[in-house]
Amino acid sequence: MTRKTVAVVVGRWQLVHQGQEALFQAAFGLAQEVIAVLGSAFKARDPRNPFVHEERRQMLLANLTPAQRERLHFLPVRDYFDDRRWNAAVTFGVTALAGENADIVVVGHQKDHTSYYLNNFPRWRQQLVDRLADVDATAMRRVFFEAEDPDAALAVMAPHVSEPVRAWLQAWSRLPEYERRKREHAAVAAYRQKYTAVAYMTGDAVVTVGQHVLLVRRKGPFGEDLWAVPGGHLERGERLVACAIRELVEETQFPLLPATILAALQGAATFEDPLRSARGRLITMAHHFRFGDMASLPEVVGSDDVKEARWFHRDELAAMESQLFEDHFVILDHFLGLIRD
Structure with a gap:
């Protein structure tokens, strides 16, 4: 045959x-x-x-x-x-x-x-x-x-x-x-002219309270209105976990003390694929801060360079892949197991 x-x-x-x-x-x-x-x-x-x-x-x-x-x-x-x-x-x-x-x-x-x-x-x-x-x-x-x-x-x-x-x-x-698409294409070109090093480091914060995950909606110019985990560029002399906590507080006004947030650190992972960001070579260390169930979710509000901060039930995330910034769906999957292979 x-x-x-x-x-x-x-x-x-x-x-x-x-x-x-x-x-x-x-x-x-x-x-x-x-x-x-x-x-x-x-x-x-x-x-x-x-x-x-x-x-x-x-x-x-x-x-x-x-x-x-x-x-x-x-x-x-x-x-x-x-x-x-x-x-x-x-x-x-x-x-x-x-x-x-x-x-x-x-x-x-x-x-x-x-x-x-x-x-x-x-x-x-x-x-x-x-x-x-x-x-x-x-x-x-x-x-x-x-x-x-x-x-x-x-x-x-x-x-x-x-x-x-x-x-x-x-x-x-x-x-x-x-x-x-034209506006974001131009923004990336300007970004690459400003940031010319081989690579840059960022720190991200995956925050879970029980079955809920904290996400922020971006202002732009990159990924405007897309959802993302809180995070941003590493500052001179800063540890990556401190960067993740600082960005979390700046972007969401997360109400717990940095020491309390650090105590909830469950794990961390590096995401360094050369193509993970259209902006250039951005290597991030994502940190999972896991809190148990609380009587109510901590109150958050979007500030700094985000439009909104919101809690999502983890069951909502699998359907949000096309609404998430860069590789943040992959980051969430790493810690929360969203993709069923």
């Missing part, structure tokens, strides 16, 4: 260009079915990920024939910032779509250090495709979001982005979300 061949193409597809489309054409030539793994799914928009996974799906479909669309399947996969968990999620999802007995081939090209994932699936065959020169999604996003006129940007992008995708982007640029 002949085994069905299924090609797997992995990417974020954050502005689909002709180099990426070439991967799919190669995949369709190799296999009866193709699976597009949509990375960085479910998370909130940011400058590296301005399009949600359903929008990326629409862009990928725009340039395909009806017959190809019938052969294409989509597998959204979240960022775990943990290769073991990410590999397992991709393997499980692809196997569920392709079937246990399928002959699976991973189609890709060696772009840079971010292409290491191609070697993460030794049980699957690998087919490398030559990369089209001078085609890069990061450069295309800069053109699209830095131009005064999106139509002029799309004209400049014409040699690298197909007409159906340009038409989709032109329509999308009329939505209010385009202006929000």
